Amino acid sequence: MGSTGEGIYFQKPILCLPFHSDQFFNAIAIDQSGVGQSLFKLPSVLQSFLNPTDFHDYTFSANDVTTKLLTMWRNSTFENAVRIMSAEMKHAGGVKRAVKEIEFLVKLNGDLDRYMPFQSTLPFYQQFMVDLVIVYIVIPGAIIFYVFVKCCKQNRKKKVD
Structure with missing residues (x-):
């Protein structure tokens, strides 16, 4: 992942030849x-289901390498995508920001209990937007139902013998 990040940072399109574990992903x-x-081709759905972590048995030829490299060199969409992603990385802080995050983690002695994403701090009803469903669907629906029942209820006189 380090080489991938470095290649993207310096705006270089990447040709992948994964060998082990996370490199495939x-x-x-x-x-x-x-x-x-990537020279690696995804296995079929059945093969992935039977053995989700074994991607090592794939083959490619020199012609595959040449074709993919020529495609990347001739097609400007790869250069544009890398340029945009590089700009995003640099805007996010790059290596300096990563060092600050690592130093912060060291100061916390690896304890990230207080360092959690915002979504995790919300109560259940806000996290799954139940409060909005209640305000925008349930309450207006109940009001409409009540008005409908009151308006459509007919007061008929019944004969009493």
Whole structure:
């Protein structure tokens, strides 16, 4: 992942040749994000289901490498995607920001209990927007139902013998 980040930071399209564990998932992400291509091809759904972590048995030829490199060099969409992602990385703070985050983690002695995403701090009803459903759907629905029942209720006189 370090080489991938460095390549994107310096605006270089990436050709992936994954060998082990997380490299396969990084290659898939690079291929799908448009900043490069991968020599690794996803196995079928059945193969992935039977063995989700074994991607090592894939083959490619020298012609595959040449074709993918020529595609990336001739097609400007890869350069544009890498340029945009590099700008996003630099805007987010890059290496300096990463060092600050690591130093912060060291100061906390690795305890991230207080360092959690905003969504995790919300109560259940706000996290799943139940409060909005109540305000915008349940209450107006109850009012409309009440008005409908009151207006449509007919006061008929009944004969009493």
